[in-house]
Amino acid sequence: MFKIAKTDLDVFIDVLTRSSYEVLAPIEEGETTKFGVVGGEKIKIPHLTTRPLKELFFPQNESLLSFDCLGTPDASIDTSGLLASDGISPRVALGVRPCDARALVLLDYVFASKDYRDPYYTTRREQTVIITFACPLPGIACFCTSIGGGPYDETGSDVIFMELADSYLVKTVSEKGKRLFLKVLPLLEGDSKEHKRVHEADDADIQAAREVKAASEQSVNASVPIEAAVDALGKAEAFSDLAWEEVHKKCLGCAVCTYLCPTCHCFDIGDEVTGVSGERIRNWDSCMFPLFTLHASGHNPRPSRKERFRQRIMHKFNYFMENNDCMACVGCGRCVWNCPVNLDIRQVLATLARRELV
Ligand code: SF4
Ligand code: SF4
Numbered sequence: 019m020f021k022i023a024k025t026d027l028d029v030f031i032d033v034l035t036r037s038s039y040e041v042l043a044p045i046e047e048g049e050t051t052k053f054g055v056v057g058g059e060k061i062k063i064p065h066l067t068t069r070p071l072k073e074l075f076f077p078q079n080e081s082l083l084s085f086d087c088l089g090t091p092d093a094s095i096d097t098s099g100l101l102a103s104d105g106i107s108p109r110v111a112l113g114v115r116p117c118d119a120r121a122l123v124l125l126d127y128v129f130a131s132k133d134y135r136d137p138y139y140t141t142r143r144e145q146t147v148i149i150t151f152a153c154p155l156p157g158i159a160c161f162c163t164s165i166g167g168g169p170y171d172e173t174g175s176d177v178i179f180m181e182l183a184d185s186y187l188v189k190t191v192s193e194k195g196k197r198l199f200l201k202v203l204p205l206l207e208g209d210s211k212e213h214k215r216v217h218e219a220d221d222a223d224i225q226a227a228r229e230v231k232a233a234s235e236q237s238v239n240a241s242v243p244i245e246a247a248v249d250a251l252g253k254a255e256a257f258s259d260l261a262w263e264e265v266h267k268k269c270l271g272c273a274v275c276t277y278l279c280p281t282c283h284c285f286d287i288g289d290e291v292t293g294v295s296g297e298r299i300r301n302w303d304s305c306m307f308p309l310f311t312l313h314a315s316g317h318n319p320r321p322s323r324k325e326r327f328r329q330r331i332m333h334k335f336n337y338f339m340e341n342n343d344c345m346a347c348v349g350c351g352r353c354v355w356n357c358p359v360n361l362d363i364r365q366v367l368a369t370l371a372r373r374e375l376v
Pocket of ligand 1: 268269270271272273274275276306356357358359360361
């Protein structure tokens with residue numbers, strides 16, 4: 019492990035850029051924060067970006083291919099969308115929080131499994147190094163420790179930065195992270211022996227990081243009864259549990275919770291045609307919308323918000339588990355912060371588990 023002064027973070031970003039990496043870090047956009055390309059400006063790492071990291075790999079809208087429908091022997095299918103994702107240059111996502119990094123591993127089950135590989139997603143994954151910043155001060159809506167993660171969790175990270183008083187302790191986690199640092203360290207060190215930018219971490223640094231980590235982990239709400247909720251949702255009678263009548267009542271069906279969730283991954287594909295040519299576009303979709311399951315016959319198997327809300331919870335804490343042996347939630351709390359009617363998923367899980375939320 020080594021350490022870099024906080025004041026040298028800008029130099030580190032400059033070194034990454036000079037080493038031909040595109041650097042993506044939290045940026046402000048109006049009242050929201052999201053990951054975007056940075057260059058030159060000072061970066062500020064928020065507690066958690068409003069928009070999730072997933073959109074760097076699975077954008078809200080993307081063109082998969084374009085086509086021409088002339089109906090002549092010259093009619094063609096042009097895979098320019100595919101080529102565009104093939105052409106993604108090496109990049110670094112910097113300032114990622116551990117829950118967002120962990121969420122990528124869950125998305126890999128969907129888009130990069132052994133049975134199915136989505137070329138758009140996997141190309142971006144392969145080309146991106148994830149530099150996570152551990153959370154020294156988790157937020158009040160966080161419940162990552164209840165769900166198997168934590169503010170210093172390394173799952174999904176290639177490198178992890180741990181904040182100390184005036185520096186970051188840096189640990190390379192994956193081979194990809196090690197390769198990145200082998201490449202950029204000589205440039206970061208510079209030739210000046212007087213001003214070393216990279217220092218070996220000593221025992222005092224490691225001890226200080228351990229103390230911040232322990233305090234941080236203790237401050238996360240660990241009272242969410244996830245195991246009891248998963249058990250309850252795994253029972254045959256869970257589908258008809260009368261508690262669904264109660265827990266969904268406040269929901270407006272706005273889908274903010276699914277759009278901002280780092281693990282939600284439903285999409286729709288449609289063709290947009292102008293004249294004789296068009297594009298095949300993939301757009302995020304949401305199980306909270308009535309059109310999501312509407313059949314061509316007019317029948318809708320999830321006719322009301324109750325069924326749609328039940329689907330969201332059952333998918334995260336039962337169906338995804340059956341398929342992948344893990345929950346489709348990382349406890350980031352975005353759905354808690356951003357729901358316009360304060361519908362708190364932690365309370366929903368406690369109600370379904372017949373437990374009190376402390
Ligand atoms: S954000 Fe809240 S109101 Fe909107 S769909 Fe989700 S639970 Fe319902
Ligand atoms: S369900 Fe809510 S807490 Fe869980 S990962 Fe999605 S946004 Fe975060």
